[in-house]
Amino acid sequence: MTELPGHPGSLPDETLPPSVADAVARQRPLATPVGADIDRVMRQVQVEAARRRRRRFVLAPLGLVAAGAATILILGDGVGAPTFEPESDTHPVEFVVDQPMASGLAVVGDFNAWDVRATPMTRSNDSNRWVVTLQLPAGRYLYAFVADGSRWLPDPAAPLAAPDDFSRRNSVLVVGDPRRSRQ
Amino acid sequence: MRLSHVVPVVGRIERASEPADRDSDSAVVRRVRAGDLDAYAILVGRYHARCLRFAMRSLGEHADAEDAVQVTFVRAWGALDRYREESRFISWLFAILVNECRTVAARRRRHSRHLELDTEAADVAAESGDGFEDGERLSWALARIEPILREAFMLRHVEGLSYEEMQLSTGAGASALRMRVKRACDALRAMLEDR
Numbered sequence: 351m352t353e354l355p356g357h358p359g360s361l362p363d364e365t366l367p368p369s370v371a372d373a374v375a376r377q378r379p380l381a382t383p384v385g386a387d388i389d390r391v392m393r394q395v396q397v398e399a400a401r402r403r404r405r406r407f408v409l410a411p412l413g414l415v416a417a418g419a420a421t422i423l424i425l426g427d428g429v430g431a432p433t434f435e436p437e438s439d440t441h442p443v444e445f446v447v448d449q450p451m452a453s454g455l456a457v458v459g460d461f462n463a464w465d466v467r468a469t470p471m472t473r474s475n476d477s478n479r480w481v482v483t484l485q486l487p488a489g490r491y492l493y494a495f496v497a498d499g500s501r502w503l504p505d506p507a508a509p510l511a512a513p514d515d516f517s518r519r520n521s522v523l524v525v526g527d528p529r530r531s532r533q
Numbered sequence: 534m535r536l537s538h539v540v541p542v543v544g545r546i547e548r549a550s551e552p553a554d555r556d557s558d559s560a561v562v563r564r565v566r567a568g569d570l571d572a573y574a575i576l577v578g579r580y581h582a583r584c585l586r587f588a589m590r591s592l593g594e595h596a597d598a599e600d601a602v603q604v605t606f607v608r609a610w611g612a613l614d615r616y617r618e619e620s621r622f623i624s625w626l627f628a629i630l631v632n633e634c635r636t637v638a639a640r641r642r643r644h645s646r647h648l649e650l651d652t653e654a655a656d657v658a659a660e661s662g663d664g665f666e667d668g669e670r671l672s673w674a675l676a677r678i679e680p681i682l683r684e685a686f687m688l689r690h691v692e693g694l695s696y697e698e699m700q701l702s703t704g705a706g707a708s709a710l711r712m713r714v715k716r717a718c719d720a721l722r723a724m725l726e727d728r
Contacts, residue, residue, distance in 0.1 A: 369725040373671040380582040463612035
């Protein structure tokens with residue numbers, strides 16, 4: 351464990367200076383969330399739940415259609431892009447990106463709740479290329495790469511989605527039949 | 534730097550008042566997974582205030598904080614199958630919230646100067662003596678330290694997460710987190726004792 355500067359062998363302790371402890375103790379009490387706060391969240395959860403139910407309904411027959419589909423490969427300028435090969439229920443999708451300076455890379459998206467720890471990528475032995483393969487159901491996904499845990503990068507070789515509610519630009523991935531996409 | 538006076542960190546963590554439903558978080562999660570969507574409102578009710586406080590101090594603007602909390606709860610619901618009951622629900626939820634707040638802050642750095650403007654406004658208020666109640670001195674001081682230190686301090690000393698839980702929430706190692714909390718304490722002390 352790292353030592354504190356100027357204190358060889360020391361570790362940060364679990365105590366607070368009195369002034370800081372006093373300020374923490376005097377925080378304004380937490381307000382009980384009003385019904386409107388909870389309702390606002392639950393309305394969005396219900397919208398998402400309805401969207402998922404519709405997606406399940408569409409995807410049920412899609413597995414039969416996709417079984418004989420050809421391999422589709424998308425690679426833009428060799429920089430980075432997902433490739434996918436349709437199967438029955440899920441499709442293996444390989445995400446590839448060149449980031450020579452990164453010490454760690456992950457892919458985040460609708461498929462992993464945008465969790466930067468859920469899907470780390472692996473650096474190829476003989477290149478600066480980072481790869482990971484996921485099994486995804488058919489549908490349309492938004493995704494991005496995250497370098498070194500905090501630097502978000504859209505895929506330079508994939509189309510960008512329109513800015514979302516937070517003005518964020520992510521890349522778009524369509525798996526399987528785009529006419530039956532999940533969004 | 535040496536800490537000359539210290540007090541134990543005991544009994545300072547606030548708890549949101551809980552609704553009448555006393556099921557454990559894990560029990561509620563099981564109900565939601567079984568298809569009881571309404572049960573998710575119990576978890577929202579339990580943790581909305583804590584999430585909003587964290588997001589407010591991370592982002593400095595109420596509208597952004599509310600949006601971040603809403604996105605967090607929606608994503609948490611969508612990923613509930615991946616929640617493992619051996620960890621506390623709140624620490625898992627904060628992992629999503631921390632990520633969302635970082636994303637919003639990064640986007641804002643590219644597109645606006647909200648945080649800087651908020652800090653400037655806070656400075657004016659503090660200097661004029663009419664901006665902060667005593668209980669909000671912590672918010673005032675937190676707004677002036679590095680975001681990564683603020684995040685670690687809030688998770689540890691405001692939200693009461695263990696370092697193990699903080700590792701899950703932030704992706705950082707325990708030693709790095711301890712150093713961040715220590716540096717945050719030093720910076721906060723310097724500001725709070727200066728006023």
